[in-house]
Amino acid sequence: MATLFSPVPAPVLGTGCIGRGAMAIPSPRNEYGHVGLPLESGAAGAGGVASPLMYFKGIREITFGLTLVALQRLGNEEAVLSLARVGDGLDVWLHGGEALRWKSLGHWITGAGFAGWVVWRWSY
Template identity: 50%
Template sequence: MANDSFEKVEEKTSIFFFLNTPNYKGSFFQMATHSSAPAYVLGLACFSRGLMAIFSPRDEYGRVGLPLEPHYIAIAAPPSPSSSSSSSSSSSSSESQLHGYVEESGVSPLMYFKGIREVSYGLVLMALQRQGHDDAVTTVAAVLSLARLGDGLVVWMRGGNQLKWKASGHWITGVGLLGWVVWRWRI
């Protein structure tokens, strides 16, 4: 009889230990409901978008919905025949030869920051999923959804009337990610 009670206690202890292992988050069934595929797909998408921004920053402006930023280039006046014969010119005469400025659209270095941010998000999502940190993946996805909603606000406010509609793409992505986050937290 004493032997029977010992076996039951032993059995309960082993199940209790199995269910409270950190990788199982307190419930065997809870771990089985999260597929790792969405986290890897999202991570790969972020990583790819980041590489696109880094290697093609001019095209990225159109993809995100922002106009190219204006840059001003100084144009020197054509040399006059009398100034070409005198080889000793002072700095004041070179300043007087400035003809004007031309506005040209260019790429801001901030687009490279955006690319690095996207690559980082992708690597973090894939690394956390690979390590089995489901709660951390969910938290990073929540932060990523807020970043997408904020990006949409920037495009809405600074993209101009022609590109304002592209804010909806950021907002749809942000709301979709937020829905995925809520679904993961509820399970």
């Protein structure tokens, strides 16, 4: 039976998520700027310290990527990704500070993209 949906987007986006996660784990301090949160102050002095939660963020991104790749045929994985991106944007908006608040838009735009993908797939 032929499928209406292309098999290409899920592995491409999944690989992107895996790559984002793989970047966060070895350099969690750099990930703050990518995400849109200020580096936390702490024992490292003025430079701040990276929270262990950035490792969770990297692992979560890798998990999202694997979900997209492994479960692409079920059609529901994008809904989870969409909700996570909206939540990430809210976190950045509330805690990123005025200078980084604009980065929440990147989270919300990708969340809207995943939501659009869900609506499109569920409409068939």
